[in-house]
Amino acid sequence: MPETSATEEPANQKPTPDRILAAASALFQAQGVRAVSVDAIAGQAGVTKRTLYYHFRSKDDLIAAYLTARDEPNLAAFRRWADAAGSDPAARVTALFHGLSRAVRHPKWAGCGFLRTAVELNTLPGHPAVVAARRHKQAVEDWLTAGFSALPPEAARTLARQVCLLIDGGFSLVMLHRDPAYMDRAGEAAAALVRGSLPAQAGGQNRT
Amino acid sequence: MPETSATEEPANQKPTPDRILAAASALFQAQGVRAVSVDAIAGQAGVTKRTLYYHFRSKDDLIAAYLTARDEPNLAAFRRWADAAGSDPAARVTALFHGLSRAVRHPKWAGCGFLRTAVELNTLPGHPAVVAARRHKQAVEDWLTAGFSALPPEAARTLARQVCLLIDGGFSLVMLHRDPAYMDRAGEAAAALVRGSLPAQAGGQNRT
DNA sequence: GTCTATATCTAGATAGAC
DNA sequence: GTCTATCTAGATATAGAC
Numbered sequence A, B: 001m002p003e004t005s006a007t008e009e010p011a012n013q014k015p016t017p018d019r020i021l022a023a024a025s026a027l028f029q030a031q032g033v034r035a036v037s038v039d040a041i042a043g044q045a046g047v048t049k050r051t052l053y054y055h056f057r058s059k060d061d062l063i064a065a066y067l068t069a070r071d072e073p074n075l076a077a078f079r080r081w082a083d084a085a086g087s088d089p090a091a092r093v094t095a096l097f098h099g100l101s102r103a104v105r106h107p108k109w110a111g112c113g114f115l116r117t118a119v120e121l122n123t124l125p126g127h128p129a130v131v132a133a134r135r136h137k138q139a140v141e142d143w144l145t146a147g148f149s150a151l152p153p154e155a156a157r158t159l160a161r162q163v164c165l166l167i168d169g170g171f172s173l174v175m176l177h178r179d180p181a182y183m184d185r186a187g188e189a190a191a192a193l194v195r196g197s198l199p200a201q202a203g204g205q206n207r208t
Numbered sequence C: 001g002t003c004t005a006t007a008t009c010t011a012g013a014t015a016g017a018c
Numbered sequence D: 001g002t003c004t005a006t007c008t009a010g011a012t013a014t015a016g017a018c
Helices: A016-031 A038-045 A049-055 A059-083 A089-105 A113-120 A128-147 A153-177 A181-197 B016-031 B038-045 B049-055 B059-083 B089-105 B113-120 B128-147 B153-177 B181-197
Strands: none
Touching: A016 A038, A016 A049, A016 A059, A016 A113, A038 A049, A059 A089, A059 A113, A059 A128, A089 A153, A089 A181, A113 A128, A113 A153, A113 B113, A113 B153, A128 A153, A128 B153, A153 A181, A153 B113, A153 B128, A153 B153, A153 B181, A181 B153, A181 B181, B016 B038, B016 B049, B016 B059, B016 B113, B038 B049, B059 B089, B059 B113, B059 B128, B089 B153, B089 B181, B113 B128, B113 B153, B128 B153, B153 B181
């Protein structure tokens, strides 16, 4: 049969480490990091365990890589949802929770990966994955704080924390009860808190 | 005074099944249900594994028993904290979160057992322990709803859910960041939401 | 009812060929 | 870089004596 360049990968075939990490991420997200075995990851990626361990030092490394890789895209989605609503803080928060509500309604959604992993590794507070989870949640809180810059710094910080509490309360209770409506109630509560702290912006969609 | 029957246990020695369940509960609470082995439970209880399996059919049975046993006492604590504040809903919610804030500051606190266990067993939605967790959280929500009976039923239900979202958001973020202050911010948010929905009661906090 | 001892399975990680 | 085959440790659960 005709020979093509043997070193070129087909366009639809990602490099092996990427395939392994993608397989691990999908399985971790669906079943949690403790329920997924290295065998299952290798199988899903179409490689053997030996190959997996050639590219990653340990399962813990894979878990950390999984969460680290999700940090930026998650934050980008948050920003995208809020930015689409303009500049009014209450409208932005409402839009953020609309996005979250759609996300948790996705049939494959099975909890916030950061929160779940932090719970599963709770006895290892220094685990790189736990550190990554903490940093991601902190980044969300900092981003929200910046969005409340019309308030004094202390008040902006408090309000951002309260919105975070409602986000993660939503993640927790949607997962526990398997009822996405909890995220909608969280969004309404968050919007009410924002409206209670910030005067509605002049212009835009505020009412007088 | 005649001697008591030799079959009576000394007062400080609880029956074996109780000792096993107590040991299991302490370990599950501290480390999570998956991280604790049956060996460790038996060791902590001062019995062998064989004795443990004589009294409990499986580890899953023990997990379910652990959460089922915590349902009532947890709810009783919530009621006690709120009742101490009288009848004003906002004051009751504030007191509830003060109690929660003290609880999560306890050096041995390591997350809400119901939430943690539900996460750890997330792939088994029908597991008796997950069902018990769901029922407990529902009971809290129903109790809160009843406390907002001054509102129309639908509004009372919504407000109760929002308070629950803040409670479990607090549990999650206190655990993740290892910072109890999150529970205080949650309490302030909950009180603000209650004050926004319910007119403050006339008279002192104990008027009925 | 409680013990010692063990069965059985699955996990993460490795050896060495090619 | 990828494979087949295996090691070792730990898990849940059980057998059978006393």
